[in-house]
Amino acid sequence: MAKITEEMKEVIAKTRGFAVATATKDGDPHVVPVAFGKVLSEDEILLVEVFMKKTIENIKANPRVAVSVWDMESLKGYEFKGDARIETSGKVFDDSVKMVQSMMPQLNAKSAVIVKVDSIFVRSPGPDAGKQVR
Numbered sequence: 731m732a733k734i735t736e737e738m739k740e741v742i743a744k745t746r747g748f749a750v751a752t753a754t755k756d757g758d759p760h761v762v763p764v765a766f767g768k769v770l771s772e773d774e775i776l777l778v779e780v781f782m783k784k785t786i787e788n789i790k791a792n793p794r795v796a797v798s799v800w801d802m803e804s805l806k807g808y809e810f811k812g813d814a815r816i817e818t819s820g821k822v823f824d825d826s827v828k829m830v831q832s833m834m835p836q837l838n839a840k841s842a843v844i845v846k847v848d849s850i851f852v853r854s855p856g857p858d859a860g861k862q863v864r
């Protein structure tokens with residue numbers, strides 16, 4: 731487990747979106763923008779599937795996911811890596827449905843994609859750029 735610190739949570743709260751990278755079993759890369767997301771626990775990030783097709787297909791074949799976030803104001807950024815699981819029922823899924831409905835009632839959440847973070851990297855420009863912090 732890699733703990734998401736308060737400073738990281740602030741960056742996640744201010745990010746303009748989540749850049750969500752997956753890959754096929756053969757390593758063909760895929761990265762998509764995601765707006766519906768949040769910190770779920772000390773070491774989990776929730777991303778909500780509304781339109782994802784290839785991303786879900788990739789996760790089913792290869793659960794490794796990388797998520798990049800950044801705050802344009804402070805110029806702080808982080809990358810979180812881990813294995814993702816997909817939930818289509820239960821509390822997290824129900825909360826995901828509510829999150830989407832409350833912001834864009836015309837859209838429907840299809841699943842909750844939960845990334846269990848096992849490593850974290852600094853993506854801020856500067857001397858620590860690229861450093862693994864967890």
Ligand SMILES: Cc1cc2nc3c(=O)[nH]c(=O)nc-3n(C[C@H](O)[C@H](O)[C@H](O)COP(=O)(O)O)c2cc1C
Nearest residue numbers: 762763764765766778779780781782783784785786
């Ligand atoms: C600003 C922005 C925010 C988006 N937010 C979401 C999101 O929260 N959930 C989602 O499933 N798709 C979201 N999308 C759409 C996906 O990024 C896009 O449809 C992408 O192709 C995902 O599908 P794929 O995995 O099949 O490629 C968003 C797109 C943009 C441009």
